[in-house]
Structure formats: C-alpha cells, structure tokens
Amino acid sequence: MNEQMMKAREIITGYKGRPLRIMEVCGTHTHEIFRLGLRKLVPEGIDIISGPGCPVCVTAVGFIDEAIWLALEKGCMICTFGDLIKVPGTEMSLAGARSKGANVRPVYSPLDAVQLARENPDTQVVFLAVGFETTTPSACLAAKTAKEEGLANFSLLTANKTMPNAYNALVGSADAFIYPGHVNAITGNAACIKLCEEKGVSGVVAGFTASELMTALAVCIKLLEKGEPFFKNCYPRVVKDEGNPAAIRIMNEVMEPCDSEWRGLGVIPMSGMKLRSDYADYDARIKFAMPEIKGKPNPACRCGDVLQGKCKPSDCKVFGKVCTPLHPVGACMVSDEGACSAYYQYAD
Amino acid sequence: MTEQTVTLAHGAGGRQTSELIEKVFKAHFSNPEFTADDAAVLPKIDGRLGFTTDGFIVSPWKFNGGNIGKLSICGTVNDLSCMGAKPKYMTCAFVIEEGFSLAALEEIAAAMEKTAAEVGVKIVAGDTKVAGKGQVDGVFITTTGMGEIIEGADTSGKYAKPGDAVIVTGDVGRHGCTILLARDTYGIDSDVDSDCAPLWGTVEDMLSVTKDIHVIRDATRGGVGTVLYEIAEQSDVGIALDQTAIPVDERVKGVCGLLGLEPLYLACEGRLVIFAPADKAQAIVDKLHEGKYSKNAAIIGRVTEENKGRVILETEIGTQTILPQPKGELLPRIC
Numbered sequence: 001m002n003e004q005m006m007k008a009r010e011i012i013t014g015y016k017g018r019p020l021r022i023m024e025v026c027g028t029h030t031h032e033i034f035r036l037g038l039r040k041l042v043p044e045g046i047d048i049i050s051g052p053g054c055p056v057c058v059t060a061v062g063f064i065d066e067a068i069w070l071a072l073e074k075g076c077m078i079c080t081f082g083d084l085i086k087v088p089g090t091e092m093s094l095a096g097a098r099s100k101g102a103n104v105r106p107v108y109s110p111l112d113a114v115q116l117a118r119e120n121p122d123t124q125v126v127f128l129a130v131g132f133e134t135t136t137p138s139a140c141l142a143a144k145t146a147k148e149e150g151l152a153n154f155s156l157l158t159a160n161k162t163m164p165n166a167y168n169a170l171v172g173s174a175d176a177f178i179y180p181g182h183v184n185a186i187t188g189n190a191a192c193i194k195l196c197e198e199k200g201v202s203g204v205v206a207g208f209t210a211s212e213l214m215t216a217l218a219v220c221i222k223l224l225e226k227g228e229p230f231f232k233n234c235y236p237r238v239v240k241d242e243g244n245p246a247a248i249r250i251m252n253e254v255m256e257p258c259d260s261e262w263r264g265l266g267v268i269p270m271s272g273m274k275l276r277s278d279y280a281d282y283d284a285r286i287k288f289a290m291p292e293i294k295g296k297p298n299p300a301c302r303c304g305d306v307l308q309g310k311c312k313p314s315d316c317k318v319f320g321k322v323c324t325p326l327h328p329v330g331a332c333m334v335s336d337e338g339a340c341s342a343y344y345q346y347a348d
Numbered sequence: 349m350t351e352q353t354v355t356l357a358h359g360a361g362g363r364q365t366s367e368l369i370e371k372v373f374k375a376h377f378s379n380p381e382f383t384a385d386d387a388a389v390l391p392k393i394d395g396r397l398g399f400t401t402d403g404f405i406v407s408p409w410k411f412n413g414g415n416i417g418k419l420s421i422c423g424t425v426n427d428l429s430c431m432g433a434k435p436k437y438m439t440c441a442f443v444i445e446e447g448f449s450l451a452a453l454e455e456i457a458a459a460m461e462k463t464a465a466e467v468g469v470k471i472v473a474g475d476t477k478v479a480g481k482g483q484v485d486g487v488f489i490t491t492t493g494m495g496e497i498i499e500g501a502d503t504s505g506k507y508a509k510p511g512d513a514v515i516v517t518g519d520v521g522r523h524g525c526t527i528l529l530a531r532d533t534y535g536i537d538s539d540v541d542s543d544c545a546p547l548w549g550t551v552e553d554m555l556s557v558t559k560d561i562h563v564i565r566d567a568t569r570g571g572v573g574t575v576l577y578e579i580a581e582q583s584d585v586g587i588a589l590d591q592t593a594i595p596v597d598e599r600v601k602g603v604c605g606l607l608g609l610e611p612l613y614l615a616c617e618g619r620l621v622i623f624a625p626a627d628k629a630q631a632i633v634d635k636l637h638e639g640k641y642s643k644n645a646a647i648i649g650r651v652t653e654e655n656k657g658r659v660i661l662e663t664e665i666g667t668q669t670i671l672p673q674p675k676g677e678l679l680p681r682i683c
Contacts (some may be wrong), residue, residue: 036665346670
C-alpha cells in the first residue's frame with residue numbers, strides 16, 4: 001500500500017461522525033468496490049450503496065421485447081454486447097429467442113455490427129445501442145459510417161442514456177455521489193458542477209484503481225464532514241472540465257436528447273439519446289414501423305429498488321434462490337457490473 | 349504448385365498411409381522403441397508407474413508460443429510430472445481433417461519431436477485417422493504417457509494441510525489470453541505469448557530441494573483459480589491468497605482489464621500450483637528461480653484451517669474478499 005492509500009485508509013476507517021450514505025453510480029465502480037472488499041473497510045456509520053450505473057441493468061424490459069420483435073417478426077440479425085443476451089424480457093431473453101430461431105450475434109463494438117451488415121447485404125442488421133456517454137459516441141460513429149457508405153441494411157435500436165438527469169432523479173437517495181470517471185472523461189464536469197451549485201448535490205469523480213477509489217472516498221468523507229455542498233474531481237489525470245470535445249461533437253451530430261425509460265426508475269425526462277431525423281433511415285423503430293411495445297417486469301424482482309439504493313440485493317425474495325448469475329430473473333444479476341451479481345459472487 | 353494436403357486415402361491403411369507415417373511421423377518420432385508392429389514392447393521399469401491420457405482440440409491449431417503438437421506433449425508430460433513421475437514413454441493418436449495441410453502436419457510433428465526430446469520422453473506408438481471434411485476441425489491429437497515415479501515423491505490433491513504455503517511457478521493466465529487473442533474476435537493487438545512448456549525439469553528442481561511436497565497440479569483449463577478451489581475441496585481446507593503476490597504479465601493484465609476477465613481463471617499450459625510445508629517454501633522458490641520455465645515463481649498464499657472449501661483473497665487495500673467462483677466455460681477449445 002502506498003502512502004496515499006494508507007492516508008486514505010486512515011480517514012475512511014477512522015470516521016466517527018453522523019451516518020453517511022454514499023452512492024457509487026457506476027457499474028465498474030460497483031465491481032471494483034466488491035473486488036477490493038472496500039465495504040469491509042468502512043465503519044458502521046457509512047453506507048456505500050450501488051446506483052443505476054450498469055447499462056445492462058437500467059435497460060428497460062420493453063427494450064428487450066422490442067429487440068425480440070425485430071428478431072422474430074422481422075427476421076433481423078440482432079447485434080449486441082454479450083451481457084444483454086441473458087437479460088430477461090417480458091416473456092423471454094434474447095437467448096430464449098435464439099433457441100426459437102432468432103439470429104443474435106454478440107459483438108464487442110458497434111463497428112463490428114456495421115461490418116456484419118457489409119458482409120451480409122441480404123440481411124437486416126440491427127445493433128442494440130445501450131449504454132452511457134462512454135459507449136454512445138461509438139454507436140453514433142457506427143450510424144455515421146453506415147450513412148456515409150449508404151448501407152441500407154443497418155440500423156440502431158437505441159436506448160442510450162445520459163447521466164446528469166439521472167442524478168437529478170436520484171437526489172435524496174444519498175448524501176454524495178461517486179461519479180463515474182469514464183463518463184466525466186467524455187462529458188466533462190459542467191453538469192456535476194451545476195448540480196452542486198444549483199441543487200446542493202455533492203459528489204466526487206473517481207478513477208478505477210484501488211488507490212484512486214480509496215482517495216476519492218476519503219476526500220468525499222472529509223468534505224461531507226464539513227457540511228457544505230461540494231464537487232471535487234479526484235481523477236484529474238483523465239477527467240478534464242471540458243471533457244472530450246471530439247466525442248461530444250459526434251454525439252450531438254448524430255443524436256439528440258429524448259425522454260428515456262430506466263428499469264426501476266421509470267421514464268426520466270431528457271435522460272436518453274435518440275437518432276436525429278437526418279438519421280431516421282437508420283432508426284430501427286421508424287424503419288420497421290415498430291408498434292408501441294410495453295414490457296412487464298417480473299413482479300417478484302426488486303431490481304428497481306436495488307438500482308435506487310432503496311434495498312440491498314439480499315433483501316429481494318428471489319435473490320440467490322430463483323435468481324442467480326446462471327439463471328437471472330432481473331437485469332442486475334446478469335452483468336458482472338450489476339449490484340445483485342456482485343453481491344452474489346462475493347457473498348461471505 | 350498447389351499445397352499438399354491430407355486426403356481420405358492417407359487414412360485408409362494402404363500405401364498412402366504408410367507414406368504419411370514414413371514421411372511425417374517416423375521422420376520425427378524415430379527412436380529404437382518406436383514400433384512398426386501392433387504394440388511397442390518396452391523394457392521393465394522398477395518402482396511405481398504414473399499413467400495418463402489427454403486429448404487436444406485447441407483452436408486455432410497454431411498460436412503465439414506454440415502449436416497443438418507442442419501442447420499435446422506438454423499436457424501429458426505435465427500431468428505425469430504432477431505425480432512426481434519422470435515421463436518415459438508416450439503414444440499419440442491423430443484425427444486429421446481431410447484437406448489439412450501436410451506442411452502444417454509436419455510443423456506439428458516437429459514441435460512434438462522437439463518438446464519430447466527436451467524432456468527425454470520417447471514416442472513409441474501412434475495412430476492416424478483421417479475424417480471427412482467438416483467432421484473434425486483441422487487436427488485433434490490424443491497423447492498417452494507413462495512415467496516412473498521418483499522414489500519418495502507422494503503428491504495428491506488430498507494432501508494440502510493447514511499451514512502449507514501455496515506456490516505458483518510463474519505468471520498466470522497467459523495461454524488463455526493468447527488463445528483468446530489468436531481468435532481475433534476482439535480486435536486487440538498484443539504480442540502476448542502462451543506459457544506452454546514441458547515441466548518435468550521444473551518438478552525435478554523442486555523435488556531436489558525436498559520430497560516433502562504435498563500437492564503439485566498443473567493449472568490448465570480453468571486456470572489457477574479453478575485448481576485452488578479443487579484442492580480446497582479435495583483436502584477440505586481453506587486457502588488465503590495474497591492478491592499482490594500473484595504474478596501476472598502486464599500485457600495479460602491489460603487485456604483482462606479491457607475485457608473484464610480474471611487472470612486467475614485464464615488457462616495456463618506451463619504453470620504448476622504447489623502446496624508445500626511453509627518452512628520449505630522459500631528454498632523451493634529460490635531453486636525454481638534458476639529454472640527455465642519458473643523464473644517468476646512466487647509464494648502466493650497459504651492453507652488455512654478456517655474457510656474450508658473456499659478461496660479468500662487478501663486484497664491490496666488490506667481487506668479480505670472471496671475469490672468469486674467461475675461461471676461455466678469461459679472459452680471453449682482452449683487446449
């Protein structure tokens with residue numbers, strides 16, 4: 001342990017003040033916090049809760065149903081990040097649809113889906129565009145590439161989300177947020193600074209190594225003790241106030257803000273991104289005249305409460321019994337970054 | 349000139365089969381015991397024997413740091429070595445896909461010859477079958493090996509005892525990482541190479557320090573993490589690992605970071621996990637550091653009375669977490 005970590009550790013373990021609730025908003029942070037056993041270090045007065053930062057977890061049930069409709073009714077090839085394949089829809093997951101003949105391909109980048117469209121000119125290829133500001137620029141780049149090439153068999157089914165308005169919806173869930181370093185690396189810090197100045201919402205931007213996470217947590221505790229609202233960038237090595245202008249430019253060129261449904265949180269105004277009208281030909285909902293599809297979540301699953309920090313995964317009746325990583329009932333059990341999956345895998 | 353390939357006639361048992369055996373296999377596997385008859389006749393061996401068999405279906409057949417031929421010798425040699433058995437004789441059986449390149453087959457046989465010679469194990473019998481196009485993928489190899497157990501060596505997954513030190517003979521996860529990248533699914537460029545190696549010399553080294561070694565296991569499919577869970581269960585003990593002591597190649601760390609993988613669960617093909625009394629552990633590691641394939645050997649943990657059947661990680665921030673159990677098959681056809 002280096003000197004900085006030792007100092008951070010002292011601050012964290014030595015805290016004796018009022019009870020604090022600190023929410024990590026990012027799925028990668030959730031995973032790292034479990035991997036490091038960081039929760040075991042914090043004293044009783046501090047509660048670290050997991051927020052809605054895993055893109056797979058916040059994807060609404062209806063979105064999976066829409067993808068399955070495209071696959072089974074329209075015969076589209078569905079390209080998606082692998083984790084999404086196991087997420088339950090209303091009646092089945094994409095894995096279930098695959099066993100009924102759906103063509104579902106895991107890809108590692110949206111541009112892989114564009115390549116599949118080039119190689120299969122007779123097949124309609126749809127990429128499932130989920131994720132936050134970290135992955136949205138690459139989905140935009142895929143749409144732009146397809147448009148430039150005039151690829152008529154490629155489109156996006158979008159459920160892209162943006163963080164700032166989600167923080168707004170979460171105000172009150174926690175005393176302070178640990179902001180996701182890689183999101184702020186793209187967006188910059190303006191939205192977080194504004195939240196602090198206008199609404200008194202506190203938070204620190206954190207990186208992903210043990211040292212970076214511990215330092216951010218220690219800084220957060222110190223500033224909470226002072227009692228004033230704060231914003232602090234504890235990841236300046238990577239996060240600049242202005243963000244990544246090139247990524248922001250392509251996002252704004254191809255997509256625009258829209259209302260978006262979050263699993264468990266409902267519809268949050270202007271918290272999503274959709275393709276601009278110039279790109280209507282590449283919007284799967286428009287291209288295939290998709291009817292409105294409303295998903296019905298499994299009533300036994302408490303993913304929604306977990307995502308808002310209202311309950312711990314272990315408080316859910318199906319957790320660890322019916323719902324396990326091999327047979328997930330809710331989305332939070334699917335991805336390694338999901339809170340339920342992390343609780344399950346690291347259960348003592 | 350068109351490339352020469354294996355045809356169904358090569359597997360029919362006639363003249364072309366003989367030609368293939370002469371040209372490819374005999375040319376490389378030649379030794380006094382290599383049989384032209386139905387079975388090899390071997391001299392008497394004193395003492396206890398180790399005897400094992402293993403199949404190899406790795407895809408792609410060739411990767412950075414080795415090929416399926418080298419792997420097929422290493423796999424069986426290492427299984428014997430784990431029991432303290434000096435590898436003496438091996439047999440190999442090939443199932444080759446019609447249309448497989450003869451030059452590739454030569455390359456595979458040459459790698460087998462070289463690896464076997466390094467260990468001093470003799471290939472004494474073999475079999476060749478050719479399957480129709482599409483019925484196998486390239487070439488599958490099965491090797492069987494016999495070895496003489498060194499006097500005084502007595503290892504088993506059941507023998508780990510509380511207080512034992514846990515040693516790995518090198519950095520973990522490199523073979524799995526290499527195969528992952530060789531399939532080119534991820535678009536990641538890295539020069540990471542497989543750790544694939546024959547480890548009889550490594551075992552001889554450690555046995556020269558002490559015969560009092562409780563467990564030797566090669567960490568192949570499932571990696572070091574899976575082996576540790578197996579031993580914890582077989583010996584009914586707990587295992588506590590020092591996370592910062594586990595050697596991981598920087599390139600493997602980078603790839604794992606990008607793809608969200610745990611290096612402890614990536615396959616190795618040239619790494620042993622050893623359980624030995626704590627007071628002998630440092631001497632073993634010092635000796636291993638002199639060896640060709642064990643320069644990065646390290647003590648990574650200890651066996652505990654508590655937490656039976658579990659593997660606990662002592663993390664870099666001084667907390668304890670459980671090592672999550674792997675979820676099913678990470679990657680098919682790794683070896």
